[in-house]
Amino acid sequence: MPLSPHDHSLPNRLKTKVSTWFWSLTPTCKEVARLTSEGRDHSLPFGVRFRLGLHRSFCQWCARYAKQLDLIHEASHVLPEHIDQMTGANLGRDAKARMKRALRKEAGGESSKAAY
Numbered sequence: 001m002p003l004s005p006h007d008h009s010l011p012n013r014l015k016t017k018v019s020t021w022f023w024s025l026t027p028t029c030k031e032v033a034r035l036t037s038e039g040r041d042h043s044l045p046f047g048v049r050f051r052l053g054l055h056r057s058f059c060q061w062c063a064r065y066a067k068q069l070d071l072i073h074e075a076s077h078v079l080p081e082h083i084d085q086m087t088g089a090n091l092g093r094d095a096k097a098r099m100k101r102a103l104r105k106e107a108g109g110e111s112s113k114a115a116y
Contacts, residue, residue: 026055032062036069 027035032055035048044052056063091099 022058026051026058029055029059029062032056032059033065036062036066040069040073 026032032052035044035052038044039049039052056066
């Protein structure tokens with residue numbers, strides 16, 4: 001028996017209810033960002049870690065944020081070992097001028113009125 005045009009809304013309503021139920025189980029993206037950062041300082045309870053993982057498994061932006069924090073964390077541990085290899089090189093006058101021109105152009109000339 002073919003579906004009538006009115007029956008087509010039933011799967012959409014079910015999908016909406018399931019989606020709403022799922023997202024009610026997980027924290028908001030803002031809370032995920034805060035808790036992910038907080039989790040770097042101390043261990044979070046299992047339930048919170050589970051909900052964070054569940055959220056990140058469906059939210060690419062929060063998953064990306066967690067990976068970025070991991071990268072920063074790893075880099076900060078490697079940096080002190082190589083601090084003596086870093087130089088205090090500064091940008092030359094020409095490089096600074098090119099950057100300023102590019103920023104002015106990107107901003108639509110608005111920043112060209114400001115004195116640099």
